[in-house]
Each structure stands twice: as C-alpha cells, then as structure tokens.
Amino acid sequence: MSSDSQYQDLTQQQNAFRQPLSVWVIAFACVISFMGIGLVDPILPAIAKKMNATPSQVSLLFTSYNLVTGIAMLITGFVSSRLGTKWTLVVGVFIIIVFSALAGNSNTINSIVWLRGGWGLGNSLFLATALSAIVGLSASGAAKAIIFYEAALGIGIAVGPLLGGELGSISWRGPFFGVSVLMAVAFLFLLFVMPNVAKPKKPIKLSAPFKALSYPGLLTLGGVAFLYNFGFFTLMAYSPYLMELNERGLGFVFFGWGLLLAITSVFVAPRLQQRYGTVKSIISVLSIFAVILLVMGIGSSVPVVIMACVVISGFFLGINNTLITTAVMESAPVERSVASAAYSFVRFLGGGISPWLAGKLAEMFNPSVPFIFGGVMVLLGVLFLAVRRKHLAGIDSAINHH
Template structure:
C-alpha cells in the first residue's frame, strides 16, 4: 500500500522541466493581480479619483484581456507557445512600469489595458501548455495551474502591501521587475515546443461557444466574475485598513483560495460530482457576499467574509476550469480562449458597476448585487445540467 502511495506521489511531482518553468511564470503573473489590490484606496487619495474611476483599473484590464483572448490562439498557433508566453510576459512588464510612472488615473487605466493584452497572451497559452505537456492527466494539470494561480494571488497582496506602504507606485514597479525575471527564466529554461499543426482563426473561440456545455460554463463564469471582482474592487474601500492591513487580509484570502483549489476541489469533485460541488460553492459565495452587504458597516465582518470567500472561490475556480477543459470537442486552447473571453467581460463589468452602485445608492448595494449575480451563475449551471453531466464521466 505504501509503495502505491509513493508511486502516485512521484507521478504527480515528476513533471517535465517545462511545466515547472511555466508554473513559476504563472505564479509571478498572478502576483500582479494581488499586488495592486492593497493600493486602490491610496491611488484614489493620491490622484484625487473617486472609487468608480479607480475601479476602471480592473475594468480596462479585464475588458482587454477578454477581447484579446480571441487572438491568443491565432498568435500561438503561428509563432509557437514559447514566444507567445514571452511576448505576453514582456508586455506586462512594460505596461506595469509605465503605469508606475503615471500621474493621472486615466493614464494608469490605459496602461492597464496594455497589461491586459499581455495577460491574455500569457494565461491562455500557459493553461493549454500545462494541460498539454504535463504528466498525469487533465485534472492533475489543472490543479497544478490553479496552485500556481493561488500561490501568486496569495503572495501578491503581501508584497503589494509592503511596497504600497512606501509608495503607491511601488507595486507597479514590483510587477515589472518580477515579470522581467519570469521573461528571463522562460527565455533560458523553456525548450522550444512544436507549433500546432492546425492554425486557428479569430472566429474559432466564437464558434466554440455554439457547444451548449461550453456556453453554459462561460455564462456561469460571466455572472460569477461580477461577484468575484465586486469583492476584489470594492471591499478595500469599506474595510478601513491601510496598505499593510489590506495586504494581510488579501494574503489570507489568497491562501484560502490556493489551499482549497489544490486540496479541497478534487475531493469534492470525486465525492459529489462537478455540478453539485460547483453549485454548492456558488451558493456559499453568494451567501458570503450577502453577509457583506448586510453588515457592510462592520469592518470586522467584511474582513472575515473576504478571507472566508477565498475558500469557496478557490474550490469553484478549479471545478469550473476542469469542466471547461473537458466539456467541448475542440482544442483546449480554443476552449480556454472562448471561456475566458466571456468570463473576463463579466470581470470588466463587475468592478465599475459595484462602485457606481455605491456612489448612487449606498455601500451595501454592491455586495447585494454581487450576491444576486452569483446566484444567477448557479441557476445557469442547474438549468444546463444535461449539457454538463458527462464531465464527471470524463474526469473518472
């Protein structure tokens, strides 16, 4: 029995070098998301911007990321995975540095759009590369990818809080330096990977959405990401914490996200199935947002709720990503691009809408609205069960 366990462990850890190179770069890439979060109130204060204007840092980033997903397959199928990753990484490095030099909220918003272009080229290619090149099957590969995301998201806020306490520009420069390191590691260590035999077109991701299962998951992620980025973009403004405090809160959030994405999601999926587990996580996340909406004036409750939400977000992220990779009869890169195109549009709407609701109504409304959208995501999954039930059969 011990030999069997040892063999399984070795199989999950003995991945090709290229996988660990991409893993490292993915960690650094997603550190960029968390690095910025602790400085949102500071940017609003220093640049004399209202929260809805600051939220556009997420909106421009997600909007361009979503649209650019349509060209990721076109680029990677022509220049190869390695150079697509390298171009994505260097674009993030350049535009994050430019954001750090900016003196107006609108120039930062613009540079975040360029950052989103680099992000799209990197994350879509990284996911398909890890799934395609790893040892142990799709499910284990996605867990590895989600672990990299969770690690990056959890460490990012801590570093962002430390750098942000020195200057709000610090996290932007920090991202740039880290991405240059990732660029050098990929350039030196990543071997050349063969280009796909079939060159994809811009329309391929759009055509892939005709498959009901993939469309359902994309729509689910669209609504879910409105709630996700409501928490990311609005919660910092009601917690009443400085950069250090926000960094520690989102560190706890990210750790919960990382742990559940790796250890909890596979167990829930094996015991209850993907659909039931996903619906449960969406309901729990919606209830968490609702609690934040009811007790918005209590910073302690909001802080605890943000950290607890990481448990549900990490689990759901792994479940939905695994389902996307298995649900549509198209290439993984195309499925990833189609799904990401839809979900990032939701991520673009959520931050701006949340802060506008707060400005026009009150600080409770963004969280209540986010909870409603997450419940809509759950209903989309439930109503499309017949298109998704085969996912568990594939997984096993």
C-alpha cells in the same frame, strides 16, 4: 472517506507536482502573473486618495485590465498557433513588463487605466497559452496538470496582495514596478530554460473561439463564470474601501483570502469532484459564496465583517476555480487552448463590467448595494447552471477518464 480513497487522493496530488522543468518554468511565470491581479488591491484606496479619484474611477484599473484581457483572448489561439507556445508566452510577458513599468511612472488615473489595458493584452496572451502549455507539456494528465496550474494561481493570488501591501506602504507606485521586475525574471526563465514546443499542424482560425462557444457545455460554464465574476470582482475591487486598513493591513487580509483559495483549489476541489460530481459541487460552493456576499452587504458598515467574509470566501472560490477550469477543458471537442480562450473571453467580460459597476452602485445608493447586487448575480449563475446541467451530463466521466 476510506483509507484507500484517501491514499489515491494523496497520490494524485503528489503526481500533480511531478512535472518536467518546462512546466515548472511556466508555473513560475503564472505565479508572478497572478500576483499582478492581487498586487494592486492594497493600494486602491491609496491611489484614490493621491489622485482625488472616486472608487468607481479607480476600479477602472480592473475594468480596463479585464476587458482587454477578455477581448484579446479571442486572438490568443490565432497568435500562439503561428508564433508557437514559447514565443507567445515570451511576447505576453514582455508586454506585461513594459506596461506595468509605465503604469508605475504615471501621474494620472486615466493614464494608469489605459496602461492597465495594455497590461491586460500581455496577460491574455500569456494566460490562455500558459494553461494549455502546462496541460500539453505535463507528465501527469490533464486533471492533475490543472491542479498544478491552480496551485500556481493560488500562490500568486495569495502572495500578490502581501507583496503589494509591503511595496504599497513605501509608495503606491511600488507594486507596479514590483510586477515589472518579477516578470523580467520570468521572461529570462522562459527565454533560456523553456524548450520550443512544436506548433500545431493546422493554425487556429480567428473564428475558433466563437465556434467553441456553440457547444452548450462550454457556453454554460462561460455563462456561469460571467455571472459569478460580478461577485468575485465586487469583492476584489470594492471591499478594500470598507476595511479601513492601511496598505499593509489590506495586504494581510487578501493574503489570508489567497492562501485559503490556494489550499482548497489543490486539496479540496478534486475530492469534492470525485465524491459529489462537478455540477453539484459548483452549485454548492457558489450558493455559499452568494450568501457570504449578502452578509457583506448587510454588514458593510462593520470593517471586521468585511475582512472575515473576504478571507472565508477564499475557501469556496478556490474550490470553484479548479472545478470550473477542469470542466472547461473537457466541455467541448476543441483544442484546450481554444476552449480556455473562449471561456475566458466570456468570463472576463463579467470581470470587466463588475468592478466599475460596484463603485457606481455604492456612489448612487450606499456601500451595501454592490455586495447585494453581486450576491444576486452569483445566485443567477447558480440558477443558470442548474437549468442547463444536462449539457454537462458526461463531464465527470470525461475528467476522471483523463
């Protein structure tokens, strides 16, 4: 790579972090929201033990959260275009505060599963709106704003398990209360620091996300994410049971995973996109992720193999996250919030089915089957993208233009 293009890359990353205060406030809330995803990872085995539950029962914590998040994505544009960006974010964060605190107070696995669903509703209102708000309020253009958003995502996903491990080593309830307290801080920031953003002139219809999915480019990316999420959430929801670590140990493993995810999403993904193009880069990183899952399947009885594979996968998942999110924003001629919601609906459906299915496959067969199944689904995602790549022919020029 020439020194000129390296200088351009560095400038692009620096520009991504020069943002108005309102964007930093939303990013802070994003960090905490994404901490909520990884925060429960280190306590999954502890919850299973305390409540005499099987891994597939405990994995319903992910299933209810992801299913409700995905389905509720369909109403986020409808709600945010009427409430306005600020108040949609505030309502979403408030719902997360209430349901995470209630989950921490629960005594049965079923009640936690249902309360995680309520948490998912808050999460969907917050996430779909946050991404479009960061892009809309950013001073640096869409592509750089997405790098900034992915940086927040990466930090949240990295720090979440670390904090979850520390709080979880005190009590399995700790991480739930931790999210509630941190989100209360974000709530105050949003309420008092974030400016009101003008509502769109035309309110978004309930049918808008479905219409957006009629665009082949967006549907292609949604389909790829649906399939690769089977691998992603098998890794998130099932691998903790095989590492034979305590809460703190699991926290450190997922911290390493999240750290690599954060670094590559910000510094590696934009370079790959510019050098090789979006589609080729996604195909490459997802193919490697599929191989990592297959290795986890073969080595499922060796804790060190599972730990190493989880951490290494973060490198490739970080690249993939940024590439797909950036492409989604340019893949259909609709509002960015609508594109984000439509894509997230399809993606989270995969994330809803896969954690429960991973636990079930392990119970029915053996611990290697969930990873092999996840790897095959990721490869199907690669195949789906390769077959439909013509629908994303202009995506790189659209991204680079912005």
